[in-house]
Amino acid sequence: MQRDVIAPLVIAALVALAPFAGQTDYFIHILVQILLWGFIYTAWSLMGRFGLVSLGHGAFMGIGAYVTVLLWNFFELTPWIGMPIAVAAAVALAAIVGWPCVRLRIVGHYFALVTLALTAVVALSIVGLRDITGGSLGLTPNREAAGTSIYAFQFASKTVFLYVALVLWLIGLFVWRAVDRGMGRYALQAISSDEDASASVGINVGVEKIRIILLSAGLTALGGAVFGQYQMYINPETVSGIGVSLQIVFAVVAGGMFVQLGPTVGAAFTLILAETLRILIGNEYHAADTTIYGLMLVLFIIFMPKGILGAVFAGLERAKAKAA
Amino acid sequence: MDTIFDIYLLEAIVNGVLLGGVLGLLALGLNLVFGVIDVVWICYAELVMLGMYTVYFLHVVYGVPVLLACLGAVVVVGVLGALLHYLVIRPVLQSEPINQLLVTGGVLFFLQSFATLVFGIEFRNLGLKLPILNFGEMYFSYARVLAFLVALAGMVGLYLFLTRTFLGTAIRAIAQDREIMPLMGVDSRKLYLVTSGIGGGLAGLAACLLVLQYDVHPAIGLTFGPITFMICVLGGLGNMIGGFVAAFIISQFISIGGFFFHIEWGYVIAFAFFILTMFIRPQGLFGK
Amino acid sequence: MLKLEGVSAGYGDFQALFGASLDVQAGEAVAVIGPNGAGKTTLLRVISGIIPLREGHLSMEGRPLDRVPAHRIIETGIAHVPENRRLFPRLTVEENLKIGAYLPAARSRFAERLDFVYSLFPRMKERRNQLAGTMSGGEQQMCAIGRALMSGPKLLLMDEPSAGLAPVIVQQVFDLVRRIRSEGYTVLIVEQNIQQVLKVVDRAYLLEVGRIKLSGKSADLLASDEIRRAYIGL
Ligand SMILES: Nc1ncnc2c1ncn2[C@@H]1O[C@H](COP(=O)(O)OP(=O)(O)O)[C@@H](O)[C@H]1O
Ligand SMILES: [Mg+2]
Secondary structure, three states: OOHHHHHHHHHHHHHHHHHHHOOOHHHHHHHHHHHHHHHHHHHHHHHHOOOOOOOOHHHHHHHHHHHHHHHHHHHOOOHHHHHHHHHHHHHHHHHHHHHHHHHOOOOHHHHHHHHHHHHHHHHHHHHHOHHHHOHHHOEOOOOOOOOOEOOOOEOOOHHHHHHHHHHHHHHHHHHHHHHHHOHHHHHHHHHHHOHHHHHHOOOOHHHHHHHHHHHHHHHHHHHHHHHHHHHOOEOHHHHOOHHHHHHHHHHHHHHOOOOOOHHHHHHHHHHHHHHHHHHHHOHHHOOHHHHHHHHHHHHHHHHOOOHHHHHHHHHHHHHHHHHO | OHHHHHHHHHHHHHHHHHHHHHHHHHHHHHHHHHHHHOOOOOOHHHHHHHHHHHHHHHHHHOOOOHHHHHHHHHHHHHHHHHHHHHHHHHHHOOOOHHHHHHHHHHHHHHHHHHHHHHHOOOOEOOOOOOOEEEEOOEEEEHHHHHHHHHHHHHHHHHHHHHHHOHHHHHHHHHHHOOOOHHHHOOOHHHHHHHHHHHHHHHHHHHHHHHHHHOOEOOOHHHHHHHHHHHHHHHOOOOOHHHHHHHHHHHHHHHHHHHHHOOHHHHHHHHHHHHHHHHHHOOOOOOOO | OEEEEEEEEEEOOEEEEEEEEEEEOOOOEEEEEOOOOOOHHHHHHHHHOOOOOOEEEEEEOOEEOOOOOHHHHHHHOEEEEOOOOOOOOOOEHHHHHHHHOOOHHHHOOHHHHHHHHHHHOHHHHHOOOOEHHHOOHHHHHHHHHHHHHOOOOOEEEEEOOOOOOOHHHHHHHHHHHHHHHHOOOEEEEEEOOHHHHHHHOOEEEEEEOOEEEEEEEHHHHHHOHHHHHHHHOO
């Protein structure tokens, strides 16, 4: 078996054992967060690594979370059906915006800004539809009396969510692997380096691009939906705003978007950093963590543009080359 | 009934024009920097936010007269713009464009959090009581009219600078051909620094106008930062006149949309218009 | 006036110049001739500091230029009319000339030099408010030369001023070069139009694949079999 199968499975096994090692709820909570965000970051990187830097993922995540909760609250539609509908909605939106971008070759800055506008449209619409979404105050899924209900996708125990998140995370990594192994990757790499040349050697630029965009958007929406169920509270700022879009991009940059586990490392790094700083500095300075985080991002991009894991791998390669 | 409706609509349109002036000024600084250095400052609105705090602290906390406080803000943000270039942009000038975009995004995070840390999350305002102007049955805030006029003056000033002076002409030239500037005796690195300073100064000026109308808080950049980018792109990135015109179009969407619906729908329409325009004219409304 | 000793330069791993030496005396007009890709443009770029000197020495009026940054070369009295003219297409003719006078020392004499350039090229005066990019190739070449003159140089570097122009215009451009000479400027000109340029300059160097192959008086070169056979096609 290969590294891109073994590493995820080993990590998954360790995480799966965590509840049996008598870990605290707090610890489990951090793990769930890392896995869920790690999944979303991985989904983003599926397209980000090919030069499609999207600031629109806040929109997809928001749709995933809101559609699921709204269907539940208003129609009592189980999230088991609601989540696929939410994912479909996000994919449809991605297609509506993504296809023209692909056809018109909107790339680079322009792609980033169009997708940023998409996030703004979705986040502001959620606020604007305050009669049903609760506006900027946010929304809570109607609770099942028992606290735990498979039908409602509500679980009182964090441990259950740990396993849900773990499965999701593994799905993300295996999708990554599939993309990596499939023909699509070569096509997309060719595209990101030279679109005209790839078109001339017969790669269907548009189809490859749109496929990866839809895949990435759909998985992100799924992540958003599960995140909403886990938190049992969503608001436009935490699941859909421009802040979320930027958070995704930056965590990925920190971790490294070109290697399979890079986005997860980004999630772990940023969450652990935030928690550590919060504990060290205390709650009264509640922006100290993001201040340091922002500063580190700047330093990362200047001095370590491949991200933490990317830099580690590059270092290992160099060491190997030297030894040989 | 009809006449009253029309008057309110007219009021919304005029308010849109007034808003357009300030947005146009905001876009100007960003366009200037992009045109010359080819870098998008994602954190531009956060510089504006710091400018607003500068006015607030100088005036409210240290009792400096408003005009002087505004001057102070222009200088402070101008220096910040130059520093941003020197510390952050210059090291990544040779790397991929997307890294340049992201690095200023990191600065956005940093500045926003830093402001929260230092200034807290409270909304603050100058507490000035500016009169309301009325024409017939229409009412306009004095602050808005003033902001509009100053924004216009700022734009005219920049225009004169860019067309009349040696430095300004060189700034326009460098956007057209970077490579041969040394042959003219122009030190591009210095010119970039100066341009960044001017871009920052314009952000500072915009800050003075905004703080007259809005409360300042650490996240305020997120409310008008994206709209500023849209305007620049609509006008054709780097095209200052295009950006200026686009500002008036977008501000009408916001103002009239907000008149018929809720204010956020005004923004939704403006952003959707932006996306649509990109699909029809990817180079921007006024791009070549 | 200008002296190059064993100059080497290149782009990344690629070396384009191998130990080229040449000199230009005050008042002279000197040409560097050679086929496409020989390294002529590279030679002028090294002199102007746009690409770094890898080996050798460069000096202007005895002052070493090895460590002078590109944007300060012009202060030593060297002005460069680049390959393909490279005007600022969306600036007017007069604005292009204004950039040529960007140096503090030149700014103070802007009006005077502008008059001089306009007297040299009355056409430019007519077109002063036209966007440079909208003019014909010959006019653009005038503007590019005018722009270089605005800094008040002693030595004018010209990179293929006749390239891409119609034959009639080529003739005019070489007439221009003569006029410039008669105004007392020292000229170092790079050309592929060998027959024409040799009629204008005093001396020339032949550059091939980054090395100086031959040098001598124009008349001698024009008469030399090697040049005639290889480059003039006779
Ligand atoms: N920017 C560049 N990067 C890499 N190689 C270059 C560059 N410019 C020129 N060269 C190479 O250097 C050699 C000399 O080019 P150049 O000086 O432009 O020749 P000439 O002006 O005599 O036609 C050529 O082989 C050319 O391909
Ligand atoms: Mg050449």
